[in-house]
Amino acid sequence: xxxxxxxxxxxxxxxxxxxxxxxxxxxxxxxxxxxxxxxxxxxxxxxxxxxxxxxxxxxxxxxxxxxxxxxxxxxxxxxxxxxxxxxxxxxxxxxxxxxxxxxxxxxxxxxxxxxxxxxxxxxxxxxxxxxxxxxxx
Numbered sequence: 001x002x003x004x005x006x007x008x009x010x011x012x013x014x015x016x017x018x019x020x021x022x023x024x025x026x027x028x029x030x031x032x033x034x035x036x037x038x039x040x041x042x043x044x045x046x047x048x049x050x051x052x053x054x055x056x057x058x059x060x061x062x063x064x065x066x067x068x069x070x071x072x073x074x075x076x077x078x079x080x081x082x083x084x085x086x087x088x089x090x091x092x093x094x095x096x097x098x099x100x101x102x103x104x105x106x107x108x109x110x111x112x113x114x115x116x117x118x119x120x121x122x123x124x125x126x127x128x129x130x131x132x133x134x135x136x137x
Contacts, residue, residue: 025053041079056094 013032020028029036036055042062049069056076064084072092080100087107096116100123107127 025050025055046084051089 016032017028020031022028026036029039034040036058038059040063041059043060044064045060045068046064046066047068048065050073051069051071052073054074055078056074057078058075059079060075060083061079061081062083063080065088066084066086068085068088070088070090070093073090074094075098076094077097078095078099080098080103083100083103085103085105085108088105089109090105090113091109092112093110094114095118096114098115098118101119102122104124105128106124108125109129111129111131113130
């Protein structure tokens with residue numbers, strides 16, 4: 001029953017997003033009644049561009065973020081347990097205090113990413129680029 005109601009409301013929600021005077025992900029989500037702490041868990045956000053966005057403390061557990069553009073995104077304290085981030089661009093992102101337990105970061109660009117106090121238990125980092133972006137000197 002809830003799915004039918006959502007399908008009926010979907011065109012209105014899409015129109016609200018398209019006509020919004022902001023490109024701020026948090027504000028757009030709130031405008032259509034989505035809660036960043038619960039509504040994006042297990043979502044398919046593959047190939048999405050969320051660069052330069054503040055997504056701190058968001059629940060992305062089990063979310064598909066493969067090939068996503070997350071350059072300089074703030075994910076501090078976010079829940080990314082079991083998330084699929086293969087080949088995502090997380091260059092310069094803030095992943096401090098992020099829970100990445102069991103996440104798949106295979107082939108992900110993590111250059112210059114802040115992983116301070118991040119939980120990387122059981123995380124797949126095969127082929128990930130973890131080099132520093134800092135210039136010597």
